[in-house]
Amino acid sequence: MKVILTFIYLLNSISLSAAITAEPIGFIENLSGIVVVSNSSTEKRNINIDDPVYIGDSLMTEANSWIDVVLMDESKVRVSSSTIYVFSEEQSLEQSSNLLTELIRGSLRVWIKSEEGDNVKFELKTKFASVGVRGTEFLASMQDEMEVYTISGDVLVAERSEDVSSVDWSKASSVKNQEMAKVGVRKRGVIKERFKNLPSRFKDLQSRPFNNRLNKNLKNRILQLRERRNKKLSTQVRVKNKNQNRRSILNKAQNPRKQNIRKNDVRTRPIKPKRNR
Numbered sequence: 001m002k003v004i005l006t007f008i009y010l011l012n013s014i015s016l017s018a019a020i021t022a023e024p025i026g027f028i029e030n031l032s033g034i035v036v037v038s039n040s041s042t043e044k045r046n047i048n049i050d051d052p053v054y055i056g057d058s059l060m061t062e063a064n065s066w067i068d069v070v071l072m073d074e075s076k077v078r079v080s081s082s083t084i085y086v087f088s089e090e091q092s093l094e095q096s097s098n099l100l101t102e103l104i105r106g107s108l109r110v111w112i113k114s115e116e117g118d119n120v121k122f123e124l125k126t127k128f129a130s131v132g133v134r135g136t137e138f139l140a141s142m143q144d145e146m147e148v149y150t151i152s153g154d155v156l157v158a159e160r161s162e163d164v165s166s167v168d169w170s171k172a173s174s175v176k177n178q179e180m181a182k183v184g185v186r187k188r189g190v191i192k193e194r195f196k197n198l199p200s201r202f203k204d205l206q207s208r209p210f211n212n213r214l215n216k217n218l219k220n221r222i223l224q225l226r227e228r229r230n231k232k233l234s235t236q237v238r239v240k241n242k243n244q245n246r247r248s249i250l251n252k253a254q255n256p257r258k259q260n261i262r263k264n265d266v267r268t269r270p271i272k273p274k275r276n277r
Contacts, residue, residue, distance in 0.1 A: 024052035026071040033065025078109040107141040109205040129183040132156035145184025
């Protein structure tokens with residue numbers, strides 16, 4: 001019986017997680033030029049404005065092309081020309097989620113909507129380092145080295161290690177407003193400096209800020225999808241709690257509760273041996 005309940009719990013958790021990750025994580029807000037999307041489960045496809053973006057999608061822009069992606073919380077990512085950018089994974093929790101992405105090559109402009117809490121809600125991974133964001137706007141480039149420039153707020157930059165899969169953000173370097181961090185093969189650690197003039201690869205991204213307004217159709221689609229995702233997450237929590245209660249009842253049935261013995265009960269008080277006088 002205990003094995004069956006455990007199996008049902010795992011099956012429900014897996015099926016609900018799969019259903020959530022099958023939903024879009026964002027939509028194409030704007031684009032220019034030629035942009036191709038590929039996924040491990042599908043062939044390469046061209047993409048248009050208002051099309052959905054899913055976990056596992058790789059966005060590949062050709063020369064003189066760019067694309068804007070709006071995420072579920074209305075944060076935005078601009079993928080510049082000659083760039084390969086991947087939406088790798090979404091870790092869904094009861095109260096928040098953490099979107100993991102990867103910049104293979106090229107450059108990005110990212111604006112992440114700030115929220116309460118200290119958890120990293122957006123992570124950008126490159127060959128040399130990981131960038132953790134709680135809510136800010138920054139530029140990132142990946143060529144022979146990784147460069148991060150903070151437009152506003154601050155981001156966390158942690159040098160990557162091949163033998164460590166997770167990131168210890170407590171040891172990361174904080175890159176504040178108008179600071180740039182560099183990480184590469186020839187540089188050990190995170191090198192920070194303040195730039196008055198941005199490198200040429202960032203100038204195009206810097207000169208075109210994000211549009212703060214969403215078109216009505218796209219905003220409605222995001223709100224509907226967000227409501228559907230929240231319902232699925234609440235269902236997942238209810239199923240998890242229900243299965244935990246079942247397991248707790250089963251454990252109590254198999255292991256009878258021990259009697260509570262009162263210290264002042266005379267019947268249970270140990271008898272002290274009499275001393276010989």
